[in-house]
């Protein structure tokens with residue numbers, strides 16, 4: 001009986017130690033979560049219940065093993081974290097401090113992605129490649145970038161510092177710093193706080209299929225006239 005109680009105390013002690021270590025080493029991330037999630041009520045809630053933080057803790061461990069070429073172990077940890085949190089961060093990705101993944105489910109961060117400091121990702125974000133290319137094939141995300149829910153940022157492109165990617169955008173070209181990009185394919189609608197493309201008709205600009213249909217209609221009209 002005493003033996004079981006001792007084991008219990010040891011386990012509780014290890015759990016508490018783990019929480020203390022996470023609080024110390026992931027302080028920036030917890031503070032960013034508190035700042036960026038209006039629903040976050042406190043430090044302990046974030047520490048215990050935010051899967052974005054848990055995925056990041058697992059990523060840091062996996063990344064350590066990746067760097068010393070223990071690829072299987074690194075990938076194993078990352079897949080376990082994916083199973084538990086719904087967030088898939090490849091252990092090869094490079095992530096700065098203060099990343100906050102809000103809600104998290106369905107986030108995918110590819111192997112050669114680079115993420116700067118204080119970035120905010122919402123659920124369903126993909127930082128992916130565009131095909132079967134090798135080498136650096138995933139995006140580089142600058143500091144203080146926000147990527148909205150469901151957005152896909154694809155290929156070896158750069159999203160400049162302080163930029164916003166709208167929810168559900170598909171971004172396949174570089175985005176300069178201090179910009180807002182929305183739609184499919186992603187179009188820059190704001191830069192340095194100023195609206196650009198003032199005459200922007202979002203329905204047509206954001207829907208390339210509609211644009212093609214309109215062009216075809218014009219050509220049919222011309223042919224009919226002939």
Ligand SMILES: CC(C)(COP(=O)(O)OP(=O)(O)OC[C@H]1O[C@@H](n2cnc3c(N)ncnc32)[C@H](O)[C@@H]1OP(=O)(O)O)[C@@H](O)C(=O)NCCC(=O)NCCS
Nearest residue numbers: 122147148149164165166167168180181182183189190202
């Ligand atoms: C893009 C975003 C950052 C807004 O940026 P903003 O600079 O405040 O832009 P505005 O609201 O002034 O909108 C600019 C234009 O883009 C359009 N727009 C905004 N978000 C858009 C989106 N996701 N997709 C397509 N168009 C969008 C607006 O309708 C507006 O068009 P208009 O100029 O014709 O009126 C924001 O809409 C967004 O998508 N944030 C992500 C938030 C998120 O994912 N939350 C999840 C919480 S769980």
